[in-house]
Amino acid sequence: MRAIQLNRFGGPEVLEVIDLPTPVPQAGEVLVRVHAAGINFFEVLMRADRYAVTPQLPMILGVEAAGVVEAVGQGVDAQLLGSRMAAPLFMSQRPYGGYAEQVTIDADLVVQLPDSLSFEDATALMVQGLTAFHLLRQSPPDGKAVLVPAASGGVGSLLIQLAKWKGARRVIAAAGGRAKLDLSLSRGADAAVDYNNLDWPARVRDVTDGKGADIIYDTVGGALTAASLQALAPGGELVFAALGRYGLAASDLEAMIGRNQSLRGFALLPLLSPDVLKASLSELFQLAASGRLQVVIGGRFPLDRAGEAHRLLDERRSTGKVVLVP
Known part of the structure; x- marks a missing residue:
């Protein structure tokens, strides 16, 4: 072979x-x-x-x-x-x-x-669908405004749809370029911001009545993580799922403490037993087969x-x- x-x-x-x-x-x-x-x-x-x-x-x-x-x-x-x-x-x-x-x-x-x-x-x-599925299980979006970076990617495009299905009040997509923003909107995002523009966090605050996102699902990491903090609401939660691509300095963590914000780590494999894996995949497969998940x-x-x-x-x-x- x-x-x-x-x-x-x-x-x-x-x-x-x-x-x-x-x-x-x-x-x-x-x-x-x-x-x-x-x-x-x-x-x-x-x-x-x-x-x-x-x-x-x-x-x-x-x-x-x-x-x-x-x-x-x-x-x-x-x-x-x-x-x-x-x-x-x-x-x-x-x-x-x-x-x-x-x-x-x-x-x-x-x-x-x-x-x-x-x-x-x-x-x-599999990897991307399960990541989106369990990110939302770990930090449920019900009734909250959520920000999805890399929204046109494999995880992001699924996160948008599943977050809406799980009752998010508002889903804001962040991506680079018009084509990727349009794709995110076509998958159900309520608003989309281009992070090629330096003021994109201000745009997130604009579409959340000045508050910012209650939850940010960060699967990108790097410099985007620190920038995302400007778009996170007081008392909000940054869920970090970008192993090895860390972007926060001690000063960022101090600022989060001052705003009563939380940082939550996410790793997929420790959440998966064989039974949980099969049940989660079966649910995702049925959602996609029925057309409810694109x-x-x-x-x-x-x-x-x-x-x-x-x-x-x-x-x-x-x-x-x-x-x-x-």
């Missing part, structure tokens, strides 16, 4: 197409023929050794895939053969390997896809153009979910 291997850190060009033996499912595992593999921004950072954790090389990137079960290992129900499944590799003992034509994963982790849900949409609802696919690339897909994310030109289609 073909796969994309990372042998050294660097730009998108370091992603190499290689041939590997077809993996054999061990006891308790299934072999999935990959029809779509998701690309996440943290994988772009890993490729360049800019992530919070340096991976061991060589490796096959990719923590999520969706496809059809082609073989089963010992002790696995043969009725799974031919089933359309999501493969959340990030929960398995081998949490990578999705940039490939086939993957193996624990049979207890795969989740059945509704017939009307595409493989591409299923990848968008997934944005911002780019489809063949496996051998994985470097181009990474470049799209690296240059911040993507919207929604970017997928590989082996």
Whole structure:
């Protein structure tokens, strides 16, 4: 089978197409023929050794895939053969390997896809969908004005819709450029601000009657985090979910204390047991299959153009979910 291997850190060009033996499912595992593999921004950072954790090389990137079960290992129900499944590799003992034509994963982790849900949409609802889903569980938006940075991205476009569904009083999208703002509005945002404009926090306050956002779901980090504080209401909550991209100084924290604001960390994996994972994905899949949740696919690339897909994310030109289609 073909796969994309990372042998050294660097730009998108370091992603190499290689041939590997077809993996054999061990006891308790299934072999999935990959029809779509998701690309996440943290994988772009890993490729360049800019992530919070340096991976061991060589490796096959990719923590999520969706496809059809082609073989089963010992002790696995043969009725799974031919089933359309999501493969959340990030929960398995081998949490990578999705940039490939086939993957193996624990049979207890795969989740059945509704017939009307595409493989591409299923990848968008794994890492990014689960992040949006559990951000809102950790910090419920009911009755509150919320700010969603990177609102046209994979997490952001889902956060807008789920926050509205969960009863947010007002959803403000923040993104860069008219096209991304329009996409955010099309997904249900009540207002959109362009953070290419230096006064964007003032615009957030304008559309919240001068108060600012009650909750900011920050999945971006860096300099945007400090700027976001200007858009946070007194007593508001900044939920930080951008591991390794910290942007707050001690003076920012002191200012938050003075305004009775809170900083809450968010990490997805500690919240997920196998049962919670499967229940959450099943709910997200049903929402998307029924049309109540619309997934944005911002780019489809063949496996051998994985470097181009990474470049799209690296240059911040993507919207929604970017997928590989082996």
